[in-house]
Amino acid sequence: MHRYRTHKCNELRKTDAGKTVKISGWIHSVRDHGGVIFIDLRDHYGKTQVVINPQSKCYQELDRWRPETVACFIGKVVERIPETVNPKLETGDIEVAAEEMEILGDADVLPFQVAKEEQSPEALRLKYRFLDLRREQLHKNIIMRSQVISEIRRLLTGMGFNEFQTPILTSSSPEGARDYLVPSRVHPGKFYALPQAPQQFKQLLMVAGFDKYFQIAPCFRDEDARADRSPGEFYQLDMEMSFVTQDDIFAVLEELLPAIFNKFSTKKVDTAPFVRIPYREAMSKYGSDKPDLRNPLFMQDVSEVFANSGFNAFAAAVKNGGIVKAIKVPGIAGQPRKFYDDMIAFAQSAGAKGMAYIIWSNGEEKSPIVKFMSRAELDKLKELGNIQDGDVMFFLADKEKLVNAVGGQVRTELGNKLGLIDKNVFRFCWIVDFPMFETDEESGQIIFSHNPFSMPQGGMEALMTKNPLDILAYQYDIVCNGVELSSGAIRNHRPDVMYKAFEVAGYGPATVDERFGGMIRAFKLGAPPHGGIAPGVDRMVMLLADEPNIREVIAFPFNQQAQDLMMNAPAEVEMKQLRELRIIPLPHPLKFEKTFKDLQEEARKASVEE
RNA sequence: GGGGGCGUAGCUCAAUUGGUCAGAGUGCCACCCUGUCACGGUGGAUGUUGCGGGUUCGAGCCCCGUCGCUCCCGCCA
Numbered sequence: 001m002h003r004y005r006t007h008k009c010n011e012l013r014k015t016d017a018g019k020t021v022k023i024s025g026w027i028h029s030v031r032d033h034g035g036v037i038f039i040d041l042r043d044h045y046g047k048t049q050v051v052i053n054p055q056s057k058c059y060q061e062l063d064r065w066r067p068e069t070v071a072c073f074i075g076k077v078v079e080r081i082p083e084t085v086n087p088k089l090e091t092g093d094i095e096v097a098a099e100e101m102e103i104l105g106d107a108d109v110l111p112f113q114v115a116k117e118e119q120s121p122e123a124l125r126l127k128y129r130f131l132d133l134r135r136e137q138l139h140k141n142i143i144m145r146s147q148v149i150s151e152i153r154r155l156l157t158g159m160g161f162n163e164f165q166t167p168i169l170t171s172s173s174p175e176g177a178r179d180y181l182v183p184s185r186v187h188p189g190k191f192y193a194l195p196q197a198p199q200q201f202k203q204l205l206m207v208a209g210f211d212k213y214f215q216i217a218p219c220f221r222d223e224d225a226r227a228d229r230s231p232g233e234f235y236q237l238d239m240e241m242s243f244v245t246q247d248d249i250f251a252v253l254e255e256l257l258p259a260i261f262n263k264f265s266t267k268k269v270d271t272a273p274f275v276r277i278p279y280r281e282a283m284s285k286y287g288s289d290k291p292d293l294r295n296p297l298f299m300q301d302v303s304e305v306f307a308n309s310g311f312n313a314f315a316a317a318v319k320n321g322g323i324v325k326a327i328k329v330p331g332i333a334g335q336p337r338k339f340y341d342d343m344i345a346f347a348q349s350a351g352a353k354g355m356a357y358i359i360w361s362n363g364e365e366k367s368p369i370v371k372f373m374s375r376a377e378l379d380k381l382k383e384l385g386n387i388q389d390g391d392v393m394f395f396l397a398d399k400e401k402l403v404n405a406v407g408g409q410v411r412t413e414l415g416n417k418l419g420l421i422d423k424n425v426f427r428f429c430w431i432v433d434f435p436m437f438e439t440d441e442e443s444g445q446i447i448f449s450h451n452p453f454s455m456p457q458g459g460m461e462a463l464m465t466k467n468p469l470d471i472l473a474y475q476y477d478i479v480c481n482g483v484e485l486s487s488g489a490i491r492n493h494r495p496d497v498m499y500k501a502f503e504v505a506g507y508g509p510a511t512v513d514e515r516f517g518g519m520i521r522a523f524k525l526g527a528p529p530h531g532g533i534a535p536g537v538d539r540m541v542m543l544l545a546d547e548p549n550i551r552e553v554i555a556f557p558f559n560q561q562a563q564d565l566m567m568n569a570p571a572e573v574e575m576k577q578l579r580e581l582r583i584i585p586l587p588h589p590l591k592f593e594k595t596f597k598d599l600q601e602e603a604r605k606a607s608v609e610e
Numbered sequence: 611g612g613g614g615g616c617g618u619a620g621c622u623c624a625a626u627u628g629g630u631c632a633g634a635g636u637g638c639c640a641c642c643c644u645g646u647c648a649c650g651g652u653g654g655a656u657g658u659u660g661c662g663g664g665u666u667c668g669a670g671c672c673c674c675g676u677c678g679c680u681c682c683c684g685c686c687a
Contacts, residue, residue, distance in 0.1 A: 035644030049647065066638095086647055109638060112621055116636085116648070120621055123679055176687040196687085223686045349614095451687035487687085560680065 010046025287408020292482030488533025
């Protein structure tokens with residue numbers, strides 16, 4: 001007989017009755033009747049009821065076990081009588097009558113219960129993550145994550161992709177997020193950076209002729225957390241392909257994503273091709289570059305109606321270069337007054353000065369603003385909004401950017417409050433035609449709006465002839481239910497176009513050579529046209545597991561302050577290590593550049609004296 | 611860096627307007643119980659109400675500060 005087990009805890013059935021078996025696992029729950037004792041023994045696979053009768057020789061050994069003790073039982077499989085069958089357990093037709101037991105791992109009193117899916121403080125859950133991971137829901141999520149990744153590998157390999165590894169210790173990239181830095185011992189004062197994404201490496205693999213690349217790539221960014229953004233590190237399904245257009249990349253994702261989502265969820269999944277929405281349209285209609293298409297509401301421009309109306313607040317907004325936008329909500333005229341007040345308060349908390357509304361009910365308009373408007377204006381609104389009796393329109397007026405931003409939030413709030421969002425579907429869309437450049441709000445300069453490696457639409461000619469702000473890029477996002485899964489782009493693989501693009505953004509060729517020397521050198525020695533995309537693995541699994549928080553699909557996540565409460569990271573290190581790295585930690589509030597320089601000078605003197 | 615929410619027993623939470631409010635469930639400990647499956651029953655122990663200060667005759671409750679967690683803004687090419 002095996003040292004620990006002949007069967008797993010989900011295996012035994014009626015047909016096994018009479019066999020002597022050995023099973024091991026955690027004591028999930030104990031029901032002690034004074035005479036007979038029942039134990040649910042749990043392992044990764046399931047649960048089995050163990051019965052200990054008073055005449056069993058292990059009955060006396062039951063001193064000090066607690067829930068979550070790891071134990072091994074030898075006993076005979078017994079078919080349960082019909083009255084005692086437990087239909088909730090896979091193994092509920094049988095039980096194991098224990099003859100011998102062995103404690104394999106003691107358990108102290110638990111900081112929280114494993115057998116109950118009871119909420120407990122996240123800090124505690126993170127500190128005792130190994131316990132939390134035993135709980136059913138989290139355990140299932142992590143297994144799903146494993147299976148999703150395994151399926152991605154299977155599908156992509158089948159589509160001719162090869163999986164690669166790229167360096168974890170690399171150099172700091174001048175663009176993008178804050179880097180995590182790793183000091184070099186061999187080169188004191190110099191630093192490696194952890195990759196924010198293997199962006200340049202995957203492009204170089206294309207230049208190297210590998211044609212189709214993918215990697216379940218760890219990415220490191222020193223930025224603050226959100227519910228859907230784990231600080232520190234996360235995983236991307238990083239992909240890159242040569243000799244492709246934007247449509248080719250879309251086709252791969254439109255095959256891959258429905259396959260994955262259909263396999264791991266029972267929700268209805270959009271079929272290919274996914275809707276494509278130009279960036280500007282997304283901002284204008286949904287007030288977001290990651291619209292949740294489950295929400296049927298959208299904004300429309302009604303500035304023309306109010307431009308000359310008697311409603312001065314709106315007319316003035318239009319005269320001052322702003323716009324008025326409307327969100328039509330069908331059939332909610334019966335909502336109480338409080339609903340409108342709450343929505344207005346919400347809009348104000350989102351940054352609006354106010355929000356107006358008109359209710360079409362029983363053939364007439366009801367609203368505080370109606371008295372300022374002409375019949376013709378009201379009729380025009382009705383026509384623009386294709387209004388039926390019972391419909392309501394909400395209005396926001398201000399500068400376009402603000403109206404879009406607030407309107408987007410109002411749209412989401414209305415969708416949530418009114419239950420307009422179908423929880424049983426996955427709605428995908430591509431956001432395309434991102435602008436190549438934008439104006440920096442502080443300096444007024446032209447800057448890259450996404451990443452400098454994207455190919456401008458129209459190529460060199462567009463860069464030479466068009467207003468930079470009108471140039472679009474072959475840059476796209478894929479969005480699912482309002483969650484941005486991924487950004488991608490057809491890359492700029494031509495050095496001449498690259499230099500020109502940087503010139504538009506105010507950088508000379510020397511800067512390009514200095515910052516992206518490796519890439520430019522590669523592009524000068526025969527680079528294929530290429531492009532790619534990198535869907536977030538954590539976010540995909542989060543959607544599939546129907547979890548509102550990304551930490552629920554990561555085995556060992558950081559908390560929001562980028563700490564690992566279980567491993568106690570980050571932590572101070574030995575003085576010896578710091579000395580080797582030539583690093584002196586400074587006290588936390590370091591307010592002045594001068595303080596820093598003084599300390600640097602002192603450190604220099606000290607090291608000379610040594 | 612900024613804003614919101616939360617912080618009462620190991621855990622989940624309650625405590626009316628500032629006045630017998632230091633409480634329940636669960637867990638823990640002890641005992642009882644031979645068919646439960648979240649077993650049941652009896653009894654018991656457990657609190658710096660996150661921390662510090664203030665207002666008050668009196669603070670879990672109000673005020674100020676601080677710490678922790680979380681959500682959001684900034685940030686995330």
